[in-house]
Structure formats: C-alpha cells, structure tokens
Amino acid sequence: xxxxxxxxxxxxxxxxxxxxxxxxxxxxxxxxxxxxxxxxxxxxxxxxxxxxxxxxxxxxxxxxxxxxxxxxxxxxxxxxxxxxxxxxxxxxxxxxxxxxxxxxxxxxxxxxxxxxxxxxxxxxxxxxxxxxxxxxxxxxxxxxxxxxxxxxxxxxxxxxxxxxxxxxxxxxxxxxxxxxxxxxxxxxxxxxxxxxxxxxxxxxxxxxxxxxxxxxxxxxxxxxxxxxxxxxxxxxxxxxxxxxxxxxxxxxxxxxxxxxxxxxxxxxxxxxxxxxxxxxxxxxxxxxxxxxxxxxxxxxxxxxxxxxxxxxxxxxxxxxxxxxxxxxxxxxxxxxxxxxxxxxxxxxxxxxxxxxxxxxxxxxxxxxxxxxxxxxxxxxxxxxxxxxxxxxxxxxxxxxxxxxxxxxxxxxxxxxxxxxxxx
Numbered sequence: 001x002x003x004x005x006x007x008x009x010x011x012x013x014x015x016x017x018x019x020x021x022x023x024x025x026x027x028x029x030x031x032x033x034x035x036x037x038x039x040x041x042x043x044x045x046x047x048x049x050x051x052x053x054x055x056x057x058x059x060x061x062x063x064x065x066x067x068x069x070x071x072x073x074x075x076x077x078x079x080x081x082x083x084x085x086x087x088x089x090x091x092x093x094x095x096x097x098x099x100x101x102x103x104x105x106x107x108x109x110x111x112x113x114x115x116x117x118x119x120x121x122x123x124x125x126x127x128x129x130x131x132x133x134x135x136x137x138x139x140x141x142x143x144x145x146x147x148x149x150x151x152x153x154x155x156x157x158x159x160x161x162x163x164x165x166x167x168x169x170x171x172x173x174x175x176x177x178x179x180x181x182x183x184x185x186x187x188x189x190x191x192x193x194x195x196x197x198x199x200x201x202x203x204x205x206x207x208x209x210x211x212x213x214x215x216x217x218x219x220x221x222x223x224x225x226x227x228x229x230x231x232x233x234x235x236x237x238x239x240x241x242x243x244x245x246x247x248x249x250x251x252x253x254x255x256x257x258x259x260x261x262x263x264x265x266x267x268x269x270x271x272x273x274x275x276x277x278x279x280x281x282x283x284x285x286x287x288x289x290x291x292x293x294x295x296x297x298x299x300x301x302x303x304x305x306x307x308x309x310x311x312x313x314x315x316x317x318x319x320x321x322x323x324x325x326x327x328x329x330x331x332x333x334x335x336x337x338x339x340x341x342x343x344x345x346x347x348x349x350x351x352x353x354x355x356x357x358x359x360x361x362x363x364x365x366x367x368x369x370x371x372x373x374x375x376x377x378x379x380x381x382x383x384x385x386x387x388x389x390x391x392x393x394x395x396x397x398x399x400x401x402x403x404x405x406x407x408x409x410x411x412x413x414x415x416x417x418x419x420x421x422x423x
Contacts, residue, residue, distance in 0.1 A: 133156050133172075362375040
C-alpha cells in the first residue's frame with residue numbers, strides 16, 4: 001500500500017514506529033557526510049603512481065622546453081593533444097590551466113563582465129540587464145558564480161533528454177539572455193546525458209544577443225558507472241553546422257580522474273574564443289604548472305589510457321551507487337512518496353520527496369548525524385520552489401557507512417512524508 005492509501009490510524013501507528021527507529025539512529029552518534037561529490041581515498045590512491053619520480057626523469061616537454069621554467073601559458077603540446085583527443089577537438093583549440101575548472105568558469109564570467117566577449121560587444125556590467133539560463137535541478141557552484149556577479153538566473157526544467165529546448169528557444173529571443181551553464185553528460189544532480197536531438201537543438205539556438213556564451217561544463221565526460229556508458233554528441237561539430245561555434249566554451253578537469261586538489265583543468269573552444277582567452281592569459285599568468293601537465297600527459301599517454309584508468313574508478317564506485325539504489329528501492333519503493341534517478345555515470349543520485357518535505361528530511365538527517373547537500377542547493381539562490389529535491393553523493397563514504405546513511409535518509413523521508421499527510 002502507498003502511504004496515501006493508509007487509514008489515519010495506520011499512518012499514525014506507522015509514524016510512531018518510524019520515530020522509534022529514528023531515536024535508535026540518534027543514539028548511535030553517527031557522523032557521516034554525503035554532502036559533496038568528493039572522490040574517496042581509494043580513488044585518489046589509483047593515481048599515486050603519477051608521483052613516481054621516473055615520470056619526470058626528463059623534465060623537458062616534446063618541444064624540448066624545460067617544464068620547470070616560466071612560459072607556455074597555453075599548456076605543453078602533449079597535454080593539449082591528449083585532451084584534444086579526449087574531447088574530439090584539434091589540439092590548437094585546447095588550453096591547459098591549473099587544477100580547477102571552476103576557476104576557469106569564474107574567470108570567463110568575470111572577463112565577460114568587465115571586458116565583454118569581444119567583437120565590439122559591451123562588457124556585461126555596462127548592459128542594462130544580464131540574464132543566464134540555468135537548467136534545474138542543477139549544479140550549485142554554477143549558480144554561485146552567477147549570484148556573485150548579480151546575474152539574473154532563469155530556470156529551465158531538465159527533462160530526461162536534457163534542458164527543455166522549446167523553453168530555451170523562447171528565452172534566447174530576449175537580448176538580455178547572455179548564455180547558459182550546463183553539465184551535458186551525467187548532469188549534476190540528475191545524471192541525465194543530453195540526447196542527440198537535445199544537443200543539436202542547443203547548437204542550433206539563435207540567440208538575440210550577439211555576445212551569447214554557453215559554458216559546456218563536461219565534468220563527467222569519462223565517468224561511466226555502467227558498462228558501455230552513455231555517449232554525448234560533440235557540441236562543436238554540431239555548432240559549426242550553424243556557424244555558432246563561438247557560442248560554446250567547454251571545460252573539464254581531472255579533479256575526479258587523478259587528484260581532486262592537484263589535477264589539471266582544460267578549456268576547449270573556437271579559434272576566436274581561444275585567441276580571446278589567450279590575450280587575457282598574457283596578463284594573468286606567465287604559465288600554469290607545467291610539471292604537473294607533463295606528469296599527467298606521460299601517465300595517461302592518450303585517451304585510451306584515460307578510459308582504462310576510469311574503469312578502475314568505476315570498479316570502486318559502481319557498488320556504492322548500487323548500495324544506495326538498492327536501499328531506496330527496498331525502503332521507499334511502492335510507497336508513493338519518492339522518485340529517484342538511476343544514473344549511468346557521474347557522481348550523484350537525485351531524489352525527489354513530496355513537496356515541502358526536502359528541508360525536513362535534511363533536518364532529520366542532520367540531527368541524527370548524517371550531513372546531506374543542503375536541500376535547495378540544486379536551484380538558484382538555494383530556493384527549490386517545491387522543496388522536494390535532494391542530491392545524494394555516494395562517492396566519499398566507505399560502503400558500510402554509506403549503507404547506514406542511506407537507511408537513515410530513507411527513514412527520514414518516510415517520517416517527513418507521513419508528517420505531511422498528518423498535517
């Protein structure tokens with residue numbers, strides 16, 4: 001029976017029992033964290049051979065340049081070639097940065113804010129209104145960048161195919177709409193990979209703004225959880241068919257491939273956008289960490305090396321995701337109070353509980369010792385209009401702790417749902 005089908009007496013008896021179970025959880029003194037999608041220790045250990053001194057016995061790159069010295073702000077050639085192969089773009093359309101793709105995205109918005117996108121367009125700060133499209137539920141750090149610059153965020157519902165392209169087409173008719181943030185493969189938090197039709201429609205958008213930019217945050221491009229994974233169309237190949245390649249900036253990093261705090265990040269873009277970014281880099285830096293770039297290029301060698309490495313990640317993560325999904329099905333399946341995603345890759349499971357219940361679930365979990373991503377974080381300004389979405393991050397905890405946290409989460413979801421039904 002679903003909770004809606006229970007009689008009032010049955011609901012109250014069930015709620016009393018669940019509250020007793022909850023008190024038992026509280027007595028255990030749990031201190032568990034599922035708040036962010038961090039790699040676990042075992043994942044970080046996979047890349048320790050990258051620190052082998054033998055990889056850097058010769059510190060010169062393929063051109064003979066000493067990687068320890070100043071220079072080469074666009075990245076060493078073998079690193080650009082590696083990630084060009086991985087992303088399906090020419091090496092000359094790739095730039096290598098420091099360890100954070102978030103830093104790249106912040107810098108891009110900052111550049112557009114103070115100096116514009118080029119081609120005679122005014123800086124966004126000097127324009128009457130600046131708006132950005134935000135697929136929801138989405139990535140909280142994207143929203144944080146836009147909020148920092150005071151950019152208005154327009155929510156666009158995520159479908160099973162990607163953001164609603166009909167809504168996108170309508171909204172870009174407004175010249176104040178300057179772009180969109182999105183995670184096109186294994187989207188954060190839903191795990192949706194944009195369908196071929198969705199990618200083609202986004203590539204074909206005809207914005208009224210001539211300084212329109214989509215930040216194509218392809219963070220999980222190689223992060224499969226299931227055999228075969230899912231594929232994503234090359235956005236540049238599709239955009240070129242319409243002469244729209246300047247609209248798109250793609251970013252990735254190795255933060256969840258090698259070392260979360262000591263990897264490298266990558267920008268891929270059109271010839272014009274690469275030139276614009278390089279002009280800023282000439283002022284901003286004399287060069288990023290090229291020793292680290294050389295280390296990554298020699299360790300992975302090519303795209304096949306990256307994919308082989310990610311199979312080792314998958315072996316660690318697939319059982320964790322399965323444990324959470326099995327718990328959700330066992331504890332919440334058939335009750336009519338929750339829906340969740342079963343992603344083929346990425347770092348998250350998206351859980352929807354009844355309207356006006358997510359914050360209550362978060363509160364109950366926190367008071368029993370389990371920290372979740374704050375409910376609402378997957379929406380701009382931290383405000384989920386339905387107060388229903390919860391992002392689950394299964395990667396960091398050991399599997400025994402993860403199973404305990406998932407059980408508590410399900411218990412809290414049931415309590416919150418029954419409390420709502422009881423008024």
